[in-house]
Amino acid sequence: MSISKKECPVPFDQQPLNEYLYLKESKFFSWSTATTQKYFFTLTYLLIILFILFYPFVYSIISIKKYLIKSIVLDILLVNFMTLLIFLRLYLGWSYIIKRLLSATIFYEESGWYDGQIWVKTANSLIQDRLIGLYEVMPFIQRIKYCILCFLVNFIFIGIAYYLI
Template sequence: MDELVSCPVPPEQRPLEEFQQLSESWFFSWPTGEVSSLKRSLLISWMLMLPLCTLVASGSLTLKADPPRLVVAGAVAALVLPLLLLVRQWLGWTYVMHRLLSESVDYEESGWYDGQTWEKPLSWRTRDLLVARHEVRPILSRLGRAMAMAAGLMLGGASLCQAL
């Protein structure tokens, strides 16, 4: 039935195609698979930042004299990169979710100056709604939990740094 619908939206700007592109992207595919792949990627980004953040924190005379606080401060600061990566992924997936749930599609034929809106037929809306609910919503939920965990680790580490 979709073959009968004449769609003026360029293929790369269709919500389902945007979903496919995000799913196949190296960066945005982290939360689509196993939870362990997202955790592993975030752990690697944290570990890459840990030596740099600890080195920067060692510039503080107060922290240099207190090695446990220095390590905790470096570990907390290194959580900023994973948190920023999660926020960027959340923004991308939220954009696709919005496009899938929308009843119309905003698109550009050749540039920013000729924006158009096309009303999705009922069959497209139904298909997009199913993808949004069963594919994108779990991804956003996983990202939300990961962001909450990273923020909690930052707050807990900052509290630990104060307590030491």
């Protein structure tokens, strides 16, 4: 999938298409590219695991015997916050990739000497990268943005409920 060195002086691991493929295959980012059913199954699994993991922490802060509802709400609040952080990381990773895919120029470094250079993409690689960015990556970003919005609204309402209890 890489472009030849004659056409593209950018190192293999800094080419936007290769960065996209690497991110898509990584463990953390791969579940955000799954089908909708698998995506929500993984999200539900993540929420349950986080709820169970934060339960001992909440138990050490609040007496569950005395304040059962408040402890559950605090646990949900912590799970929401952690999920927001996870989705924020997903969003930042994918937005970096789409920025590099849609851009007509690529900033890269051949060595570790901070001697950055800029390469102007050829017409073919620009078209290929933009098609991948718009039709492959953009749906992931839209889904992640929607989840961030849902969890942010949920976080606000749960936070208000916690202080009202």
